[in-house]
Amino acid sequence: MSIPAGDVEVPALVRRLAGDAELVPVWRNGIGGLTFRAGDHYVKWGPLNTETTMADEAERLAWAAPHTPVPAVVEHGADASHEWLVTRALAGRSAVDPRWIADPATAVRAVGRGLRALHDALPVAECPFDWDVAARIAHAQRRGRQVPTELREPPPIDRLVVCHGDACVPNTLLDDGGAWVGHVDLGALGVADRWADLAVAAMSTEWNYGPGWADELVAAYGVDPDPVRQAYYRDLWNAT
Ligand SMILES: Nc1ncnc2c1ncn2[C@@H]1O[C@H](COP(=O)(O)OP(=O)(O)OP(=O)(O)O)[C@@H](O)[C@H]1O
Numbered sequence: 105m106s107i108p109a110g111d112v113e114v115p116a117l118v119r120r121l122a123g124d125a126e127l128v129p130v131w132r133n134g135i136g137g138l139t140f141r142a143g144d145h146y147v148k149w150g151p152l153n154t155e156t157t158m159a160d161e162a163e164r165l166a167w168a169a170p171h172t173p174v175p176a177v178v179e180h181g182a183d184a185s186h187e188w189l190v191t192r193a194l195a196g197r198s199a200v201d202p203r204w205i206a207d208p209a210t211a212v213r214a215v216g217r218g219l220r221a222l223h224d225a226l227p228v229a230e231c232p233f234d235w236d237v238a239a240r241i242a243h244a245q246r247r248g249r250q251v252p253t254e255l256r257e258p259p260p261i262d263r264l265v266v267c268h269g270d271a272c273v274p275n276t277l278l279d280d281g282g283a284w285v286g287h288v289d290l291g292a293l294g295v296a297d298r299w300a301d302l303a304v305a306a307m308s309t310e311w312n313y314g315p316g317w318a319d320e321l322v323a324a325y326g327v328d329p330d331p332v333r334q335a336y337y338r339d340l341w342n343a344t
């Protein structure tokens with residue numbers, strides 16, 4: 105999962121969806137999916153995937169949009185092998201843009217604050233989606249993953265919030281001044297303990313910025329580290 109280096113072949117469908125707009129590849133994910141900027145829109149395209157679908161993502165984006173800055177959905181669809189999602193551009197760049205890789209202190213602070221703001225903004229009682237531990241484990245097992253039995257019993261809930269569902273650093277967008285401006289990639293959004301997101305966000309700082317930033321992220325969110333819940337939700341993420 106990274107910003108594509110070098111030439112990217114533009115799928116014919118993406119070319120068609122973009123109309124006359126110039127296409128700039130911005131992201132390649134772990135299953136070969138691509139995201140392009142197309143003028144003031146983004147086109148996300150990829151192989152059908154059983155984990156979350158872009159239809160799920162479109163539904164969650166539409167639900168979250170009145171409460172917090174997320175991309176507006178223009179259209180989405182699927183054929184026999186691929187799916188796509190067209191959204192309006194949010195005015196920000198990913199927290200893993202080269203500019204922010206060069207300034208992790210600013211980026212980590214913004215991602216932590218952004219995650220807290222997302223959790224504070226989304227109304228748990230009105231949320232029709234959940235991101236429940238038992239369902240995540242069952243889903244992973246249906247996909248043939250061996251999930252260690254000790255992960256079946258989560259720690260007691262600290263605080264139920266509407267979680268992002270993939271709170272890895274690249275999914276927060278920052279403005280040029282280093283403030284968070286919004287979130288993308290909400291295909292798994294749902295109600296869960298806030299540590300389900302926070303543990304992943306903290307862990308992903310190590311992948312994207314190197315060691316030493318996880319506690320900074322938790323501090324920017326506004327809580328003290330919770331080694332037990334962080335270890336649990338990190339292991340759950342890696343196992344599912
Ligand atoms: N509407 C948008 N406005 C601004 N940037 C966007 C928008 N949609 C996508 N992006 C950019 O494209 C990148 C990839 O989008 P997204 O995270 O949804 O794709 P993905 O393939 O699901 O990613 P992952 O590898 O995390 O699964 C984002 O990190 C962000 O930088």
Ligand SMILES: [Mg+2]
Nearest residue numbers: 274275288289
């Ligand atoms: Mg993403």
